[in-house]
Amino acid sequence: GAGVSQSPSNKVTEKGKDVELRCDPISGHTALYWYRQRLGQGLEFLIYFQGNSAPDKSGLPSDRFSAERTGESVSTLTIQRTQQEDSAVYLCASSLNRQGAFFGQGTRLTVV
Amino acid sequence: RKEVEQDPGPFNVPEGATVAFNCTYSNSASQSFFWYRQDCRKEPKLLMSVYSSGNEDGRFTAQLNRASQYISLLIRDSKLSDSATYLCVVIPSGSARQLTFGSGTQLTVLP
Numbered sequence: 671g672a673g674v675s676q677s678p679s680n681k682v683t684e685k686g687k688d689v690e691l692r693c694d695p696i697s698g699h700t701a702l703y704w705y706r707q708r709l710g711q712g713l714e715f716l717i718y719f720q721g722n723s724a725p726d727k728s729g730l731p732s733d734r735f736s737a738e739r740t741g742e743s744v745s746t747l748t749i750q751r752t753q754q755e756d757s758a759v760y761l762c763a764s765s766l767n768r769q770g771a772f773f774g775q776g777t778r779l780t781v782v
Numbered sequence: 783r784k785e786v787e788q789d790p791g792p793f794n795v796p797e798g799a800t801v802a803f804n805c806t807y808s809n810s811a812s813q814s815f816f817w818y819r820q821d822c823r824k825e826p827k828l829l830m831s832v833y834s835s836g837n838e839d840g841r842f843t844a845q846l847n848r849a850s851q852y853i854s855l856l857i858r859d860s861k862l863s864d865s866a867t868y869l870c871v872v873i874p875s876g877s878a879r880q881l882t883f884g885s886g887t888q889l890t891v892l893p
Contacts, residue, residue, distance in 0.1 A: 703881055712885040713826070713869075720880075761825055763881070768873050770816045771881055773825040 672696065674774035676762050682780045683752055691747040691777045695764030702745050703771060704737055705761045713761065719745065752781045783808050786872050788884035796892050799860050803887045805870030806852045814873035815846055817855050819866040820886065826869055829855075860891045 675694040683689050695702050704716040715729035719739040730736070734753075739745040749756055759778050765771035788805045795801050807815075815832035830837065832844040832853050843856040857864055870884035 701880065705883075713883045715881070715883075718880055726880075765881075768814045768880075770818075770828040770831055770871075772828060776825050 674762055674764050674772055676760075676774035676777050678777060679775065680778045680780075682782060685754060685781055686751055688748065688750045689752055689779065691749075691760050691762075691779070693745045693747070693762030693764075693774060695743070695745070695762070696772060698742070699764035699766050699772075700742055701765045701767070701771070702739055702742075703763045703765075704745070704747050705763070706758045707761060707776075708758045716747070716760075749779075752779075754781050757781045784884075785809060785874070785882045786870055786884040788868075788870050788887050790885060790887060792888040792890060794890045794892055795860055797860055797862060799891075800856065800858045801860060801889065802854055802856045803868055803870075803889075804852050804854050805884050806850075807870075807872045807882075808851070809872070809874040810848075810851060811875035812851075812872045813875045815844075815853050816871040817842075817844055817853075818869040818871055818883075820869055821866050826883075829868070857889075860889075862891050862893060865889055865891045 677692045700721045702719045705713045717737045718726040734750045737747045759776040761776045763771040763773040817829040818826040819829050820826040832846050836845040841858045845854045867886040867888050869886045872882045
C-alpha cells in the first residue's frame with residue numbers, strides 16, 4: 671500500500687512479557703518516528719530515525735524500550751517486561767526530509 | 783514553558799460558524815509548521831502545512847506570525863465533519879527531536 675503500515679493493529683499481552691511492534695514506512699521516506707498516546711492524552715515522542723544518522727532516543731521512557739530501523743525501511747519497537755502503564759496506542763509516522771509526516775493507524779497495546 | 787502550546791478548548795460552535803485556533807511556540811528558530819487533525823481513536827492526519835505567506839485550502843486558512851511566534855488555523859463555514867482535535871506541530875531548527883506536537887484543541891460543530 672501507499673501509506674504507513676503498522677502491525678499488529680491490536681495486541682493484548684500479559685504483564686512481564688516482551689512485545690514487538692512493527693512499522694513499514696512510506697517508500698522513500700527517510701525519517702521515521704515512534705510516538706505513544708495514552709487514552710485521552712497527547713502524543714508522547716519516543717524515538718526518531720533520520721536516514722543513516724544516529725537515532726534520537728531521548729523520548730524512550732525506560733531501558734525496557736528499544737527500537738531499530740534497517741536503512742530506510744522497516745522499524746521495530748520492542749518493549750521488554752511489559753507493565754500495565756505501557757498500555758497505549760503506539761503510532762509510527764514517516765516523512766521526507768522536513769515535510770509533514772504521515773501516520774500509520776497505530777498498534778493498540780493492552781497489558782493485562 | 784512548553785515548546786508548543788495550544789488552548790485545549792473545547793470549542794463548541796454551530797454549523798456554519800467561523801472558528802479560529804492559535805498555537806504558540808517557544809523556539810524562535812523553528813522552521814516548519816503544520817496543522818493536523820485527529821478524530822477520536824484514530825491516528826493524526828496532516829491537514830496542512832503553514833507557510834510564512836499564509837496559505838489557504840478551501841475553507842481552511844493557516845497563518846504564521848514569526849515575530850510573535852504563533853500560528854493560527856481558521857475554519858470557515860464549519861461542517862459537522864470538522865469535529866475533531868486539531869494539533870499544532872512544529873519542527874524546531876537544529877533539534878534532533880522532530881515533530882513537536884501541541885496538546886491539541888478540541889472542536890465540536892453542533893447541528
